[in-house]
Amino acid sequence: MAQPKLSEENKKADVDFEKVLESSQFKKLMQNKKKFIVPLTIFFLIFYFLLPISTSYGTFLNKPFIGDITWAWVYAISQFIMVWTICTIYVKKASSFDKEADDIINDQIGKGGSA
Amino acid sequence: MDPIVVILFVAIVALTLVITYYAAKQTKSTGDFYTAGGGLTGWQNGLAIAGDYLSAASFLGIAGAIALNGFDGFFYSIGFLIAYLVVLLLVAEPLRNLGKYTLADMINSRFDAKKVRGAAALSTITIVLFYMIAQLVGAGALIQLLFDIPYWVAVLIVGVMMTIYVLFGGMIATSWVQIVKAVLLMAGMVIVSFMVLWKFNFNIGAMFTEVKQATSHGENFLNPGIKYTNPLGTISLMLALVLGTAGLPHILMRFFTVKDAKTARSSVITATWTIGIFYILIVFLGFGAALYVGESEILAANPGGNMAAPLLAEAIGGNILFAFISAVAFATILAVVAGLVLSGASAFAHDIYGEIIKKGKATERQQMLAARYAALGVSVFSIVLSLGAQYLNVAFLVSLAFCIAASANLPVILYTVYWKRFNTNGAIWALLTGLFSALILVSMSPSVFSPVEGAALFVGNPIFPLDNPALVSVPLGFLAGYLGTVFSKEYDFQRYAEVKVRANTGYRG
Numbered sequence: 001m002a003q004p005k006l007s008e009e010n011k012k013a014d015v016d017f018e019k020v021l022e023s024s025q026f027k028k029l030m031q032n033k034k035k036f037i038v039p040l041t042i043f044f045l046i047f048y049f050l051l052p053i054s055t056s057y058g059t060f061l062n063k064p065f066i067g068d069i070t071w072a073w074v075y076a077i078s079q080f081i082m083v084w085t086i087c088t089i090y091v092k093k094a095s096s097f098d099k100e101a102d103d104i105i106n107d108q109i110g111k112g113g114s115a
Numbered sequence: 116m117d118p119i120v121v122i123l124f125v126a127i128v129a130l131t132l133v134i135t136y137y138a139a140k141q142t143k144s145t146g147d148f149y150t151a152g153g154g155l156t157g158w159q160n161g162l163a164i165a166g167d168y169l170s171a172a173s174f175l176g177i178a179g180a181i182a183l184n185g186f187d188g189f190f191y192s193i194g195f196l197i198a199y200l201v202v203l204l205l206v207a208e209p210l211r212n213l214g215k216y217t218l219a220d221m222i223n224s225r226f227d228a229k230k231v232r233g234a235a236a237l238s239t240i241t242i243v244l245f246y247m248i249a250q251l252v253g254a255g256a257l258i259q260l261l262f263d264i265p266y267w268v269a270v271l272i273v274g275v276m277m278t279i280y281v282l283f284g285g286m287i288a289t290s291w292v293q294i295v296k297a298v299l300l301m302a303g304m305v306i307v308s309f310m311v312l313w314k315f316n317f318n319i320g321a322m323f324t325e326v327k328q329a330t331s332h333g334e335n336f337l338n339p340g341i342k343y344t345n346p347l348g349t350i351s352l353m354l355a356l357v358l359g360t361a362g363l364p365h366i367l368m369r370f371f372t373v374k375d376a377k378t379a380r381s382s383v384i385t386a387t388w389t390i391g392i393f394y395i396l397i398v399f400l401g402f403g404a405a406l407y408v409g410e411s412e413i414l415a416a417n418p419g420g421n422m423a424a425p426l427l428a429e430a431i432g433g434n435i436l437f438a439f440i441s442a443v444a445f446a447t448i449l450a451v452v453a454g455l456v457l458s459g460a461s462a463f464a465h466d467i468y469g470e471i472i473k474k475g476k477a478t479e480r481q482q483m484l485a486a487r488y489a490a491l492g493v494s495v496f497s498i499v500l501s502l503g504a505q506y507l508n509v510a511f512l513v514s515l516a517f518c519i520a521a522s523a524n525l526p527v528i529l530y531t532v533y534w535k536r537f538n539t540n541g542a543i544w545a546l547l548t549g550l551f552s553a554l555i556l557v558s559m560s561p562s563v564f565s566p567v568e569g570a571a572l573f574v575g576n577p578i579f580p581l582d583n584p585a586l587v588s589v590p591l592g593f594l595a596g597y598l599g600t601v602f603s604k605e606y607d608f609q610r611y612a613e614v615k616v617r618a619n620t621g622y623r624g
Contacts, residue, residue, distance in 0.1 A: 069320060
């Protein structure tokens with residue numbers, strides 16, 4: 001399989017990337033991505049750092065949840081569940097981004113692109 | 116030596132050599148050599164990422180850390196896993212859309228500047244060498260214990276094997292060695308944790324109750340705070356772990372082995388499930404070792420706790436399971452170091468020789484030859500360093516590699532894709548500041564200077580208080596990228612538009 005080349009490819013002059021960038025179609029894709037990815041990233045980073053912060057500066061997670069399993073373990077495991085949940089949500093959402101991206105290539109750049 | 120151990124050991128060596136033989140026949144171009152021709156499927160690459168990522172430090176180190184330090188051993192697992200969200204949401208897809216063989220390719224999709232390429236290659240090579248020395252020294256000590264052979268022989272065996280895979284089979288061989296290793300490792304994990312849980316009739320609560328009474332830490336074993344007593348130190352380490360993965364050259368390189376961003380995405384998903392399940396099962400291994408092997412015996416075999424998992428296998432499954440887990444540990448080491456050799460070689464041969472010295476005009480034959488010489492060079496150099504480092508405490512080099520990746524590579528990757536104003540100057544400032552601030556701070560840290568003899572490289576008082584400097588060096592890397600950019604007038608909107616459109620649509624014309 002041939003590796004598609006990037007900017008060294010001479011075709012590049014044919015495409016007006018600035019025009020694509022300023023197009024409402026592309027702007028909409030960027031907005032949709034931003035609306036989805038930025039809050040999710042902020043959320044998972046906060047959720048992640050709250051664990052070492054709360055175990056370092058407090059002991060309230062040492063309280064039992066069930067029997068000898070403490071809240072610290074529950075929190076730790078919930079991070080795993082969070083990762084898998086975000087993965088699943090993202091894959092679903094990303095297929096709509098893929099579709100928008102394909103539309104941009106087809107409508108504005110013409111044939112020759114691969115998604 | 117136990118004959119079963121020898122048979123399994125030889126079987127793994129034979130299997131990987133067969134893989135290399137077939138891979139060598141398929142490796143015809145530089146693209147095949149560096150990226151397996153971009154032809155891996157999502158699940159193949161996902162397993163290979165897991166195989167590349169779950170090092171002996173993860174398998175043996177974290178099992179041991181949980182067995183000895185309880186909850187605190189688990190911190191590493193969480194950081195190593197959440198890091199994949201950074202990869203998935205922010206890095207994998209644009210990287211695949213912009214890059215060709217290396218991280219420097221991706222950054223240079225915006226710049227075409229030799230200085231940037233050189234700086235990126237420098238940080239790649241530094242990370243690879245540190246990671247590799249930690250792996251090889253650990254591997255040597257471990258194989259010495261598992262198979263009862265001298266340290267230098269052990270390092271040479273691993274070193275020669277990794278050189279063969281990469282030299283002849285390139286990325287195709289490396290990927291398949293990693294896939295096989297991931298499957299073996301997961302099988303081993305499932306078997307051992309199933310046997311541990313069996314003993315408690317799968318009642319996890321009962322297991323917690325019992326482990327609470329089994330160690331010298333008592334009740335504290337289940338609570339955070341046995342190992343990590345410095346709050347800022349803990350947070351700094353967690354920062355390096357979560358941001359470092361998305362900047363590790365050998366992990367980033369794996370995303371060039373698939374055909375498009377969509378496949379890159381699905382490989383992160385496969386990898387994340389595999390790695391997540393692994394890190395949950397590792398808790399059962401750690402608890403099992405604390406219960407059925409016991410602290411004093413784990414410490415007697417190896418003060419770092421690295422023998423906890425194999426000893427647990429022996430305690431609950433006898434010689435056969437011990438041999439199997441030892442063989443899995445061996446395969447684990449081989450797969451990780453092979454990936455490292457390849458990413459180090461790509462920085463030398465593709466970035467420095469092909470693009471900087473030959474200005475991108477090297478012939479296919481020259482490129483291939485350079486790649487192989489570079490692989491050989493990286494291997495020999497790291498073997499020699501590791502032979503010299505036998506008695507040094509180098510475990511901290513892994514978290515240092517994560518720290519450099521987070522401080523130097525990640526800022527540049529994010530700015531390249533997401534920041535309109537970013538320019539050459541900013542890229543160089545970020546790469547060099549991230550790299551050197553991490554190095555300088557670590558050289559003054561408790562990992563290098565300890566008043567207790569043998570606890571660190573040198574005896575003395577550390578000037579910088581944190582073991583892992585990420586809390587300082589990561590913000591410095593981002594800040595330097597910002598300042599370097601605004602202090603330079605250079606600004607190429609046209610190029611930004613091209614990169615932005617390509618990164619987000621996958622257009623490749």
